Amino acid sequence: MLQKILSLLPGGDCNGYGGCGKATCQACAEAIAAGESVALCPACSQETVDAIAEAANRTSVEIEEQIAFIACG
Numbered sequence: 001m002l003q004k005i006l007s008l009l010p011g012g013d014c015n016g017y018g019g020c021g022k023a024t025c026q027a028c029a030e031a032i033a034a035g036e037s038v039a040l041c042p043a044c045s046q047e048t049v050d051a052i053a054e055a056a057n058r059t060s061v062e063i064e065e066q067i068a069f070i071a072c073g
Contacts, residue, residue, distance in 0.1 A: 008044070008048055009029060010025065010043045010044070012025065012043065013025055019041070019042035032052060032056060038056055038058055039063045042063075045065060046065065
């Protein structure tokens, strides 16, 4: 289950700056597998959240899709 969840995450290892609060996608996948929200990663689409929920054998949740804004210095 853990590897399937990890394979569905974006894989950016954003050090928690992406919104999940975890240092790596591995840590995010572990948190989801341990019972945290299947929508923990805000970079995931509804389709991906649904797939994560299926992989974790849990009920999916509806998300509000967001668009990232990156300001360069």
